[in-house]
Amino acid sequence: MRRHDAIVIGAGHNGIANAAFLAKAGLDVLLVEKNDYIGGAAVSRNLHGDWIYSNCSYVCSLLRPEIHRALDLAKYGLQVVPYGGSVTLAENGDYFGSYPDEDASRREIMRHSPRDADAAHRYERDIMRQCRFIRQFLLRTAPDPASFKPRDLLELLHIGRKLWDLGEDTIADTIRFYTMSIADWLDEYFESPLLKAAYAGSGIIGSALGVMSPGTAYVLLHHAMGDVDGTAGAWGFARGGMGAITAAMQRCFEAHGGKTLAGNGVARIEVRGGAVTGVTLENGDEHRAGIVVSNMTLPRTFLECMDPKDLRPEFLEKCRNFKIRGSSGKLNIALEGLPDFTALRGNQELMRADLHISDSIERLERAYDDWKDGTWSRDPYVDLLIPTLTDPTMAPPGKHFMSVFVQYVPPKVRGKDWTDADRDGFRDTVLDRIEAHAPGFKKMIAHVEVRTPRELEAEVGLTEGNIFQGELTMDQLLFNRPIPGYAQYRGPVKGLWMCGSSNHPGGGVMAAPGANAAREILMHLKKPNTVPEGWRDD
Amino acid sequence: MTEHAPRSAIVIGAGHNGLACAAYLAKAGLSVTVLEASDRVGGAAVTREFTPGYRVSAGAHLLHALDEGVRRDLALERYGLRMAAEDLYTIALDPGGQWLSIADGALGGPGALDADRVSMAKHHRQMSRFARILDGIGDRRPPRLGTQNWRDLLALGRLGLDIRRLGTEDMREFLRIAGINIFDVLEERFESALLKAALAIDGTLGAMLGPRSNNSVFIALHRCNQGRDWALPSGGMGTVSVALDGAARAAGARIRTKTRVAAIRMDFDRACGVTLEDGETLDADVIVSNADPKTTFERLLGARHLEAGFANRIHHLRTRGCVAKLHLALDGPPRFTGLDADQRGQRLLIAPDPETVEHAFNHAKYGEHSERPVMEISVPSVFDDTLAPPGHHVLSANVQWAPYDLKGGWSEAAKQGFTERCLDSLEACAPGLREQVLANELLTPVDLENEFGMSGGHWHHVELALDSFFMLRPVPGAARYSTPVPGLYLCGAGSHPGGGVSGRPGRNAARAVLADRGRQ
Amino acid sequence: MKTFDISSREHYRNKVFPSPFHAHQAALNENREWSRWYDYLSVPAYGCETLEYFAGRNTCGVFDLTPMVKHRIAGPDALPFLDRLVTRDVTKLAPGRVGYSAWCDDAGRVIDDGTIFHLREGEYRLCSQEHQIDWLSINARGFDVEISEVTHDIAALALQGPTSAAVLRRMGCSAVDALKPFGLAHMDFGGTELAISRTGYTGDLGYELWIDPDRAGTLWDRLFEAGELHGIRPMGSLALETLRIEAGFILAGRDFAPALQTVRQHNTRSPFELGLGWLVDFRKPLFNGRRALLEESRKGSRWALARLDIEDNKPAEHAYVYDTRQRKIGWVTSATWSPSAKKNVALATVRAPHGKPGEKMRVEIYYQRELAWHRKMAQAVVVEGPFWDPPRRRQTPPADF
Structure with missing residues (x-):
């Protein structure tokens, strides 16, 4: 048993980023991970033959460039390669594609509605206004509106001033944007149903809301605020799969003297005299530190890994009320060849893009109705990518890896735990859906890994399978995330900190919660700050 | 442009807000003319006979929002406002007789669970505190956003202070739940499905959203804010309008019914009067429209008289009404299982659990009516014998969801089909009711639009939601009752603080007209 | 074809x-x-x-x-539609005449500028730099008018x-x-x-x-x-660019940021700020942006367009503009050597009230000679009107050469 300055629980991207920033500041940091591999939900797994799966998160855009640079991830082997465009397949055999070429994209929209082709400019302007607004707050700690501390008051004033600076119309639109449904929002721009469906998908990914639910416009923003090399809203692949991101972070962490223990989860966070003293692992090993940082979800941290006696009942009640319902599932598929999507025949450009299946607002919403009733969507929204068309490292030449993200999948099936039969039923629903658009697809399958919320919780530790470690609704954003009064990464016990996506600014492979928590910890320890500020955009 | 203070005003529409606005303006010395298209005043706050001998409040049927200030300022009692019943409470019906009642946060009836009693009292106390914040701003003219004007900043600062004054715990809870859905909040707090269903109805009634839709807490607060007590005006809701009419006339306002305004007239860049359907023109310094914003700007004024960006915002207003009104003439009192005679007259709700409410809403999203509608029922004749022949009763129910844009349209067959669904639900809670029905009437949102002139047949004229509230209601640029057209004001439910028979938009609009004197 | x-x-x-x-x-x-x-x-x-x-x-x-974007606007309400759309008075545009105008959003920020061709009674063509069908369709509500893009026809x-x-x-x-x-x-x-x-x-x-x-x-x-x-x-387009700068004409996307595509609102400009005040006709009771522009005309604009005659011959593209007290007041948006006027000319956006004709400014020019970079603070003066304006431009009937 050794004493460390800090112990970080969970080697997901936020945990490693947090550990790396602390180590960079000279702290002796121990990173513990329950799985025998690191990466959390940003992993590259070799589960069948020569195929590598990004088996949880699958694309990269939100990773803050400031962090990418501050941790020197390029030096430690991370390469992010953009992929072009997206395509939404329609049931009538047509599709709507979005191309890397601006004029081609405009003409493609014109094919569905000339007016929408032009309205897209107005739409992108307004989305970008919101992106610029929110990006300023990603690498900052949210203020506590109930506090009278000068720091909180100043930060509150800062946010107010930034909002005020937007001017009357844009302030109004900002309020509306945060409170409207993506379906209503899109109605103010577009007329083509297919186009609306294509744009609406980003409003529901990972969320327990339907496209008609108020609050989904923000979820769309959460997916649009990233960038690749400054191209806003662009998405890319981490070369070698999403594990390349965490692997690079891990190398950075180790280069700064960090130690990692993988293969044993934390059984308990130890508290004595109102302060954290360390952790006890599942194998009984104890490790001591005055600082413990949890990258686990809020419920897992406080309801599973702590003695309830160490926490106030009201706090526990709030943890139990934390909304972290899973709504997504995933299929990772090894393919012997390249499937042939009937609609796309020969369109290599769109094959490399992000493929969506679901062609109208009503279909998307009905998929959500199933989730509300506790079943996976019979007609699900599918977000499908074939990274091997861009990244040569993930499968042998000619073979392909297909990442299939599915919305909606409930955390429990009609109130009961998932069974293997349920899982197979879900798998078949999704495979049939793809087969309908790509006849012969099923015959190419070499292996399928199915991940329902049950697997996501069991393997990655995502409570209820929620990919964002907590839903992205108004009650759990900014100073409300994860729970009001605890939005500054500081836990309810002295020495206990939180750095996971349960915290502001939320999920996605962004690493901002991990970085923000590191900044707070270092400030608390009066150590020099190693966490970068957000880049300013004038 | 007129530099002088307005001396004359035309109010378009004699709905309760139009009448209230007219009364306030007339009291301030303006020469006021109210123009009403139909042959009676009151708009949707009206009592009318739907079958010979049976009268009912055709639009709003329970009074719970009437602003105390309006009531006092205009001395409505002097002009005939009496209550047939006050302090009504809510009863959630149950086919098995396991009903429960909710009165001021206290649970009663066989269906009440002990586990919920404490939570309900706490919930009620908290929601009432939160509602007072909305209540407070309901009195105020919304500020402009993004200005450096101290008045605007002060107004927002005041709102911030109101929230702060809740104290740390309640403030945090307010900021947490104000923007989310009632379903999740109820799941946190209560056990009883029937109770949750009843509270879920409060979060959805009159709105195109389900209990699981974010904004439903806001709707619940909005209802709670207006709801001191549920009351039944003697003689139906029309009595409120008659009293407002009396107050306005006494203050000197002229009220012309059967006078339909065809258009608002412009003199260069300013509204200067109206043209009536028969071609007559009337002039005034100020035009105040009690019509909904879509009707006001698109039909009466014309989009061409607006700048395009503003007109675009008006075009995108959500005005899909979703509540139908069911009226039944009964040959005896409805026998709701387990309720005594007095309880029959309370505010009755039908929905077994919040999931059923959500499922009922699901249909509306796709332009279908609910298979199992949820209902808010009033049997006013229990307390008011002026509405039906002796021993007979009238039943009035708000039923949702019945979307304005029903696929295939509201044909007679569709209306009949939906009426049957409603009767099924009623029959389950009041066996034998079907046999008691002498006559029925279903007013769909399309009928409400035709009868009361509100776009989409929407209660609130414009969907009530966080994106259309306070500084944003109905749209930025017209949220302060004044509009981009000099001389034209709004005073209807489409303006802050929204619908319900409160008189507040009307009163606030009158104040805005008077406050703008000399600033034009 | x-x-x-x-x-x-x-x-x-x-x-x-x-x-x-x-x-x-x-x-x-x-x-x-x-x-x-x-x-x-x-x-x-x-x-x-x-x-x-x-x-x-x-x-x-x-x-x-x-490739220039062209729209056909026709129907009984084509005239009132256009008159509400643009800042100038379209009722004065007789059939067989063409008018230049700008159009704004409600905030009075310029969306684009272009030419309106009154082809025949009730039929117009609007030529613009940017695609406008979305904005035109939004504007068409409440008018009996047909709008279509005819660029390719x-x-x-x-x-x-x-x-x-x-x-x-x-x-x-x-x-x-x-x-x-x-x-x-x-x-x-x-x-x-x-x-x-x-x-x-x-x-x-x-x-x-x-x-x-x-x-x-x-x-x-x-x-x-x-x-x-x-x-x-x-x-080719390079020659045309020199010709249009000499003529003092502005270009959307170069000399101003079109309002409907501009994320940072402070980067948009009003007609007054682009020297197009002469196109704004407040005698019309309504056009998009009228209220905001009236207020601006009362309170003053924040920016001005300046046509600069710059000493020497170093090309002033992308240069900062300073006042005589060395305070940065703006930047050059278009610049060229004018082969006809034999002047070094530029269009610049400067903070109002700068930009009045005759005002002296300084322009910070970076230029390259055999790969070596040099900086020059050049004297400049604001001039009125085009840099090149031959009488033949207006002469009717025109001469043969």
Whole structure:
């Protein structure tokens, strides 16, 4: 048993980023991970033959460039390669594609509605206004509106001033944007149903809301605020799969003297005299530190890994009320060849893009109705990518890896735990859906890994399978995330900190919660700050 | 442009807000003319006979929002406002007789669970505190956003202070739940499905959203804010309008019914009067429209008289009404299982659990009516014998969801089909009711639009939601009752603080007209 | 021939489409260089850019205008629709006349500028730099008007320069004699209607020709036949750019950021801030942006457009502009050496109240000589009107050369 300055629980991207920033500041940091591999939900797994799966998160855009640079991830082997465009397949055999070429994209929209082709400019302007607004707050700690501390008051004033600076119309639109449904929002721009469906998908990914639910416009923003090399809203692949991101972070962490223990989860966070003293692992090993940082979800941290006696009942009640319902599932598929999507025949450009299946607002919403009733969507929204068309490292030449993200999948099936039969039923629903658009697809399958919320919780530790470690609704954003009064990464016990996506600014492979928590910890320890500020955009 | 203070005003529409606005303006010395298209005043706050001998409040049927200030300022009692019943409470019906009642946060009836009693009292106390914040701003003219004007900043600062004054715990809870859905909040707090269903109805009634839709807490607060007590005006809701009419006339306002305004007239860049359907023109310094914003700007004024960006915002207003009104003439009192005679007259709700409410809403999203509608029922004749022949009763129910844009349209067959669904639900809670029905009437949102002139047949004229509230209601640029057209004001439910028979938009609009004197 | 086709989803295989004049342009394009202008290929310079420029000022140059965005606006309410849309009074635009105007959003920020052709009673054509169909459709609500984009249905050539009238006369266009600036005439062209407007982007005598794409090739041939003795020459976009800056014309996306696409609202400009105050007619009771512009006219603008005459000959592109007390007040948006005025000229956006004619400023120019960079703080003076404004631009009937 050794004493460390800090112990970080969970080697997901936020945990490693947090550990790396602390180590960079000279702290002796121990990173513990329950799985025998690191990466959390940003992993590259070799589960069948020569195929590598990004088996949880699958694309990269939100990773803050400031962090990418501050941790020197390029030096430690991370390469992010953009992929072009997206395509939404329609049931009538047509599709709507979005191309890397601006004029081609405009003409493609014109094919569905000339007016929408032009309205897209107005739409992108307004989305970008919101992106610029929110990006300023990603690498900052949210203020506590109930506090009278000068720091909180100043930060509150800062946010107010930034909002005020937007001017009357844009302030109004900002309020509306945060409170409207993506379906209503899109109605103010577009007329083509297919186009609306294509744009609406980003409003529901990972969320327990339907496209008609108020609050989904923000979820769309959460997916649009990233960038690749400054191209806003662009998405890319981490070369070698999403594990390349965490692997690079891990190398950075180790280069700064960090130690990692993988293969044993934390059984308990130890508290004595109102302060954290360390952790006890599942194998009984104890490790001591005055600082413990949890990258686990809020419920897992406080309801599973702590003695309830160490926490106030009201706090526990709030943890139990934390909304972290899973709504997504995933299929990772090894393919012997390249499937042939009937609609796309020969369109290599769109094959490399992000493929969506679901062609109208009503279909998307009905998929959500199933989730509300506790079943996976019979007609699900599918977000499908074939990274091997861009990244040569993930499968042998000619073979392909297909990442299939599915919305909606409930955390429990009609109130009961998932069974293997349920899982197979879900798998078949999704495979049939793809087969309908790509006849012969099923015959190419070499292996399928199915991940329902049950697997996501069991393997990655995502409570209820929620990919964002907590839903992205108004009650759990900014100073409300994860729970009001605890939005500054500081836990309810002295020495206990939180750095996971349960915290502001939320999920996605962004690493901002991990970085923000590191900044707070270092400030608390009066150590020099190693966490970068957000880049300013004038 | 007129530099002088307005001396004359035309109010378009004699709905309760139009009448209230007219009364306030007339009291301030303006020469006021109210123009009403139909042959009676009151708009949707009206009592009318739907079958010979049976009268009912055709639009709003329970009074719970009437602003105390309006009531006092205009001395409505002097002009005939009496209550047939006050302090009504809510009863959630149950086919098995396991009903429960909710009165001021206290649970009663066989269906009440002990586990919920404490939570309900706490919930009620908290929601009432939160509602007072909305209540407070309901009195105020919304500020402009993004200005450096101290008045605007002060107004927002005041709102911030109101929230702060809740104290740390309640403030945090307010900021947490104000923007989310009632379903999740109820799941946190209560056990009883029937109770949750009843509270879920409060979060959805009159709105195109389900209990699981974010904004439903806001709707619940909005209802709670207006709801001191549920009351039944003697003689139906029309009595409120008659009293407002009396107050306005006494203050000197002229009220012309059967006078339909065809258009608002412009003199260069300013509204200067109206043209009536028969071609007559009337002039005034100020035009105040009690019509909904879509009707006001698109039909009466014309989009061409607006700048395009503003007109675009008006075009995108959500005005899909979703509540139908069911009226039944009964040959005896409805026998709701387990309720005594007095309880029959309370505010009755039908929905077994919040999931059923959500499922009922699901249909509306796709332009279908609910298979199992949820209902808010009033049997006013229990307390008011002026509405039906002796021993007979009238039943009035708000039923949702019945979307304005029903696929295939509201044909007679569709209306009949939906009426049957409603009767099924009623029959389950009041066996034998079907046999008691002498006559029925279903007013769909399309009928409400035709009868009361509100776009989409929407209660609130414009969907009530966080994106259309306070500084944003109905749209930025017209949220302060004044509009981009000099001389034209709004005073209807489409303006802050929204619908319900409160008189507040009307009163606030009158104040805005008077406050703008000399600033034009 | 109309070449633009997006009826098939295979359109993505073509990133650009040949213009109806493409074959003719390709034959003359000695440089073999092409640039993209929306859906079409455009020629930066056929050969020597300088010679092409001087064709525009000395003889005449031909520029393919087909890719320019064009809209047809027709119907009983076409006039009130346009009058609400743009800042100037469209009721004064008689059939057969063309008017230049800008249009704004409600906040009075310029969305785009362009020309309105009153083709015939109740039918107009609006030409613009940016696509406008979304904004026009939003504007159309409440009007009985038909709006469509016709960019691909009309082939267009700009024929600009002192001998352009002579070329048209030789081609048989007698209407040229009576055609005043901003006038529009039609002539029969082998059974097709050829529209000729006395308009252009060069600030000189010049015309724009509008025709069915099927007859585009023939028009080009006839024009070059007729122009052979008048020094006709194809002209690329680089030469045109010099010509338009000399004329003092602004360009959307260069000299101002179009409001509907601009994320940072403070980067948009009002007509007053672009020197287009003369286009704003407050005598109209309503047009988009009127309220905001009235307020601006009362309170003052935040920016101004300055036409700068800069000492010396170092090109001032991307330069910062300072006042005489060395305070940064703006930047250059377009700049060129003016071969006709023999001046170093620029358009700049500067903080109001700077930018008044006669005001002296300093321009921070970085320029390169044999890879070495130099900085020069050059003296500049704000001038009024175009840098080049020959009388022949307005002379009617125009002379042959």
